[in-house]
Amino acid sequence: MTRASRLTPSFTTLKHLSFAHSTVYAILLAVWLIPGLHTLEFIFGLAHGLGWIVMCLLSIEALRARVISLQLAVAVAVIGAVGPFVGSYEFIRETRRRNLTVANTPQR
Numbered sequence: 001m002t003r004a005s006r007l008t009p010s011f012t013t014l015k016h017l018s019f020a021h022s023t024v025y026a027i028l029l030a031v032w033l034i035p036g037l038h039t040l041e042f043i044f045g046l047a048h049g050l051g052w053i054v055m056c057l058l059s060i061e062a063l064r065a066r067v068i069s070l071q072l073a074v075a076v077a078v079i080g081a082v083g084p085f086v087g088s089y090e091f092i093r094e095t096r097r098r099n100l101t102v103a104n105t106p107q108r
Contacts, residue, residue: 008065009061009062011067014062018091019088021055021080021088022084025048025084028045048084051084060077072091
């Protein structure tokens, strides 16, 4: 196993991290709407920002290793800053596409 392959996240790991990032963002939106929760706004805002940076770096590495498509990497890295739900949705679409491809592949 090469060093690069140990650092490259799997599709499933990225998908779970994307859903975790979307959850943090949903909580951030909720605490932003409730007056007086400034400390929680800061905490979840920081978690969202750092989470987005980590997701960008991991997505670039996964794209380089051909673990995810360019479309999925763009959804996570570019759109993910303001709407991480799009990245999570794209992971669902990609999972369905991969499952259909496997199901339609003839068995030997």
